[in-house]
Amino acid sequence: MKLIATNKKAYTDYTIVETYEAGIVLVGTEVKSLREHGASFKDSFCRIKDGEIFLLNLHIPPYRFGNIYNHDPERPRKLLLHRKEIDRLWGKVRQEGYTIIPTKIYFNDRGIVKVEIAVARGKKAYDKREEIKKREIEKKIREHLKYR
Known part of the structure; x- marks a missing residue:
């Protein structure tokens, strides 16, 4: 597994409940750009529309050697999941406070x-402070144990 990018902010701003692995529909220049540059998860999220799930606001920079047919950097991208998984996600999202966010993008074997x-629930400010205290x-x- 070759990791392309991780959404570090997701782990600090959200409590992760469940994770799923999904395929993604890309054009050729997007794959080449991912191999070369990577991606940015800033403000990206997933939305379910008409029984399909889409990844929005994922920024994949244009391919350097692409021509006029290069891809749009922030176009909506369809995710590939089984129907049961999409239905399960839809059931979770209908509950108040849950959202679907991308956490990693990578090349498999x-x-x-x-x-x-990931299905996630947003953290409150006091939850974030508690987590920082626990880490410290x-x-x-x-x-202390290291020097004993």
Whole structure:
């Protein structure tokens, strides 16, 4: 598995409930650009429309050697999931406070681009502070145990 990009902000701003691996529909220049540059997850999210799931606001930069037929960097991209998975996601999203966000984009063993999406619930500001405190305490404990 060759990791292309991770959504680090997703882990700080959201509590991850479930994750799924999805295929993604891309054009040729997008794949070449992913191999070369990577992608940006800034403000990207997934939306279910007419029984299909789409990834919105994922920025894949234009391919450097592309011509006038180069891709649009922020076009909506269809994700490939089984019907049961889409129905399960739809059921979760209908509950208040849940959303679908991309967490990773990578090439699998066979060189196919995959996206890991997650059902997540947004964290409140006090939840984020609690998590930071826990991390700092664990770090101090590890340092203290290291010197014993």
